[in-house]
Amino acid sequence: MAVTVISTGGTIASTDSSDGGGAAPELTAATLVGAVPGLEETVDIETHDFSNVPSPHFTIEQMYELVELIRELDDDPDVDGLVVTQGTDILEESAYFVDLCYDGTTPVAFTGAMRNPSLASPDGPANLLASVQTVRSEAAADAGVVVVFNDRVHAARDVTKTNSMNVDTFRSPEFGPLAVRDEDRVTWRRSTEGEEPTFDPDPDRLTNDVFAVTATADMPEAAVSSAADSAALCLAATGAGHIPPTIIPALESLRDRAVPIVATTRCPEGRLARDTYGFRGSEATLRELDCYYSERNLQKTRIKTIVALAADRLPDAFDSP
Structure with a gap:
């Protein structure tokens, strides 16, 4: 079962610059995948470097280009799941944009990190692993676009960033997550209620x-x-x-x-x-x-x-x- 990881930048792809100027996006999707112990040994992973920008720099035009790429990959019979890595600042907006425009059958999960790889206990590898496991789970096909963070699976329409720095930042107020990850299992507890229309915007x-x-x-x-x-x-x-x-x-x-x-x-x-x-x-x-x-x-x-x-x-x- 093949999963494609699409990297767009953000904290998960950031490292400290050599001049001490702070972290900035530099890492490729292949590097992110390689940082997850044993992932490529158990899952066929393909990677795609879409962009490498800080989250607040991501534009509406890029969101639509991301939709087009996801639609293209959905048409590929060799792709069974899609994981998008992005900075957390506007991740909920990008994920919702895709959710509104994408009606394919290939599961899509967004994820990222609050701690870049230069820091102690970076959360990116665990979030990426949980996302791959989520899009491979059977129920993911009917969940719409999801956001996977800190072992919780959220509907893109419900989730929001609630803390500026804590790794447990993404929450779904009022209704809670759709599923949770335990070890290598994803346990689904609810489904999204009410159908939202899918749009085909003129770019x-x-x-x-x-x-x-x-x-x-x-x-x-x-x-x-x-x-x-x-x-x-x-x-x-x-x-x-x-x-x-x-x-x-x-x-x-x-x-x-x-x-x-x-x-x-x-x-x-x-x-x-x-x-x-x-x-x-x-x-x-x-x-x-x-x-x-x-x-x-x-x-x-x-x-x-x-x-x-x-x-x-x-x-x-x-x-x-």
Whole structure:
């Protein structure tokens, strides 16, 4: 059973520079695989060096190119599983982008590391091993794109980075992981609920010109009005869908300019209310603003908005309360 490891850079591929300037991505996919004791002796591994960049440098264009590569490898009958290694800063966004655009049958797992190979106890080799074991497990074919980290298997749509430095950073708030790894076994405990549509975005229409704003106390109108000429605004409201009145005029202006507004909650768990409150700035105001409703966190909401706009399917991507 062959597994292809695709390296994109990030901490897992980083080493300290000789001039003492800090760690930077340098290692190839073959080097990463070679650092996992015994892996190539038990599994047929192929490697592909997609890029070697820090995670925050990864672009929307590269995310789509990664989708194209994964689709190409899915068509190869000799490939039975795919593992993408990436930096953790935007890993959840890349994994979700692929999940939204990929409907192949070859299991795909994203993984990375919080400790680069120059540090004591680097976690990259263990995460890579767990990812290979996950895509080889039978249930992986029906799980969608997953993120494997610290012996847990998460749905790309649910997972988020929760700690800036701890190795146990990736969590799925509210619903938890799909599976766990014990020794050489992957034990699946739940499946993803609710089908998300798969999109086929026009690459020429993909844009990073989608604003993402988090509502905070008494925030200035300029935080929203700067999105007046953007492709869309994604807004993380407080609580169950509440915003300070200071930004309502700017949001009304966006609505009048036909700039789509996609709302979510800034809370790590829960969803937006529909009709609990009626004060100005409540979810009633979001309805008046013709907001779309998202069930994902702000960063994933932005990714889904980008993909849906490029596929001309924004109404299919989100609810309209």
